[in-house]
């Protein structure tokens with residue numbers, strides 16, 4: 001059976017840009033992509049701003065009927081209640097979010113998030129119609145010891161715990177080697193392919209072949225306009241989770257238009 005997985009280019013802004021700056025960036029991004037006649041069927045485009053920007057991005061996207069999607073960088077596993085500082089999946093859904101990142105390595109590292117918590121967050125997101133972008137990835141020491149595949153498959157298995165086959169098929173996975181995040185040290189296309197293929201094989205074995213073939217798997221870590229085409233040429237890489245480069249409109253627009261670039 002042949003599966004067509006629409007590529008996804010998602011810009012994770014991290015702790016950058018206030019709501020006014022967010023509107024300027026999304027407006028410029030939409031203009032640039034329309035100027036270049038970007039084909040959204042060839043690459044879905046999403047921005048993932050800080051929580052405080054989302055209402056402004058929603059107003060712009062709805063008002064101008066933009067094809068750009070948006071989402072959040074984290075979500076509470078709880079529905080509501082005494083959880084100071086948290087934002088629920090229902091609140092994000094009400095703001096028109098399509099996506100939410102869960103288990104980013106920066107949350108795992110600075111907020112001690114475990115695979116079990118990531119699975120709870122993914123479940124909460126799916127319950128409210130949001131697509132979780134579930135992140136996994138190894139640190140430098142694990143990579144140097146050759147344990148990267150095992151590390152990532154253990155993480156993905158734990159982070160998908162309790163999800164139905166249908167829910168996994170409707171999720172997005174992201175392989176982000178920690179040593180390549182914000183360092184300029186991009187994994188080679190072969191490195192990215194190796195782990196993305198193993199993650200897909202893992203999902204096939206736990207949730208069935210069809211789910212493994214359907215689930216989209218992104219690569220993240222120093223993705224730029226100059227390296228995106230080679231990464232996207234890999235059979236199991238279905239898109240990119242872009243940090244730093246997503247804050248530069250021309251660079252991110254070029255990344256979204258990877259299909260128009262030669263594979264270097």
Ligand SMILES: O=C[C@H](O)COP(=O)(O)O
Nearest residue numbers: 012181182221222243244
């Ligand atoms: O979520 C995005 C990743 O952490 C990649 O960040 P980067 O593109 O700045 O390396």
